[in-house]
Amino acid sequence: MMKKFLAVAAAAMMVSSGILMAHTVAKKGMKADLVLMPKFLGILVFDQANQGAQEAHKELQNPGKLEFLGPTPENSVAGQIEILTTATTQGQDGIMISNNAGDQIAPAAKSARDKGMTVVTWDSPIPSAEGEQLFIAQVDFNETGTVMADMALNIMGDAGGDFAVLSASPDAANQNAWIAAMKEALKAPKYSALNLVDVVYGDDQSEKSYNQALALVDKYPKLKLIMAPTTVGIAASAKAMQDEGLCGQVKTSGLGLPAEMVSYTLNDCAPEFALWSFVDLGYLSYYATYLIATGQMEGIPGETFKAGRMGYYTVEKDPTRAEGLRVLMGPFTVYDKSNVEAASK
């Protein structure tokens, strides 16, 4: 009965949106030269995304090439634009970008589109969505806000108190969206005891994040928690609190890698943090890009496709941006003492 109802409802929704489409199941062996571009080279999570993309590349038996190209860390913004421009000139069929250049990359993305190249973003989108066909969102950006608010509430308890955010760079599109979403989530009455006092930026560098974390403690004597929605920031903050013997007073939480956080979770400096699978993110991004680049999918709202082992996904309007389309991956895994050791292996 329930099933029937759902099917009817789904059909009604499709009809009402004016599009009735079947699931696209990828035809294997079509040729597309693709490029996967991280924010910069040398960071574990981006390498994991590459693993996922390579897995999908083999699975789909694409006779074309999949290249993992990124700028060096000190040259991230200019380097990304350069690689995108070069890929366009070389006549690559598609590119997957974890954007670190804000809207500055939009002109290069637009000219790539003009040349018929497929431009998909993952991990971090182009904020204005100009030049971008699709964004593969790791998680719902609004849900990130709720997850962070929930972890803060769990750690600080009902008594609540002061907490601060230690982010990456001030112009990182994904972090900014998550912080905005968390501020929105905090308006709910259940979080009324939580008081967000400041947002500071560590530019995804250990030393800056470490110093910023300590400065926060000095600036707000009643601070109970530092929320860092970046893997570099969360590890630096936990280390700073541990080095200064402050873990009893100020906890760290946010988005972190189990391998980097395991010791801090076990000694209670960072009792709880969250993340998603970057391998899956790379895998899903590859599927979507392959389908568009080989003309099997258009990349318009309502389209549904099968991404191999991960199952079915739908292209939709991105509710977290004014413009743009997204494919939502999800979900979060929340790590604590019970599961962090297994995940860190």
Next chain:
Amino acid sequence: MSPIQGLRPEKLRELVLLILIALVLIVFSSVIENYLNARLFNRVSASVALMAVLAIGQTMVVLTRNIDLSVGSIVGFTAYFVGHQLSQYGDMHPMLAIFLAVGVGTLMGGINGILVAYCRIPSIIVTLGTMALYRTLLVEYSDAQTVLTVNLPRWLLDLPSLNLISFDRLHLRVLVVGMIVVVVLFQIVLKYTSFGRKLYAIGSNPEAAKMAGFANQRMVLTAFLLCGALAGLTGFMFLARFGNITVVAGIGFELKSVAAVVVGGVNIFGGSGSAFGAFLGAVLIDLLENSLIRWLQISEFWRDALLGLLILISVATDSVIMKRFQLYWARKQARSSPET
């Protein structure tokens, strides 16, 4: 004769810096609650420990009219390299680990030095190149793995919070003491050894130094070797302090070290400055940074701009005052010793 006339320009510069540091302390203690306390000392000293060592290396090079922009990459590479070795060979002797860091740094500094001194390529070009080169080497070497604190030996993780002496809540950390030793050592070398005096001579007038028979090229190479060695030492301290090392380690350190050197009164055109001055420059910048973060009224976006502005003002006012004073000092000397 007023006491100020007895001061050499370099001494005056150091005095001005000390006054500026005191001024910063006074101003911020009036606007930030609970500002002047043991914690501030602990924070700033622990953070200056790294930058001061690096700035003194930079001083060596700047004294010879050169610049080393690759120090940030050297810090990053040595931090990662030594961290990686220690994760695999956890029983390595601490002294060997430090030696390894200094050795790798010296090697990288040596490459810069040979290219600058013997191939006669301008140092800004050479080190701009090696900055990218050493960073790329790190990216390749790391294979996108992070050096993780869990894999590092206990003694290294305890090092940053290890106190040599504590007065109540004021801690003198081992790394800070190490930095002080470096400052004193290089102050003495620059001031009292013939090597030090020759460095100044080369920087203030390379032609004259050459005519006087100084081995200019070898001196420049030595300056780069020392700079690399100290950058390697900074890399080791970086590893101890931050634990998790990725490929971004030490990015931006080159500019911070140059800023500390310039604020510290080392002439960017060579020939004058001191290790103590560079140390004071590092302290002033770090103190400003630390204080600005804690100052409630100011947003993140303005903090960097304000810091830049303050550095500019401090250098500009200083150069105006110093020029006047140097002129006055030279005239005074000429008058008091007419026979030379």
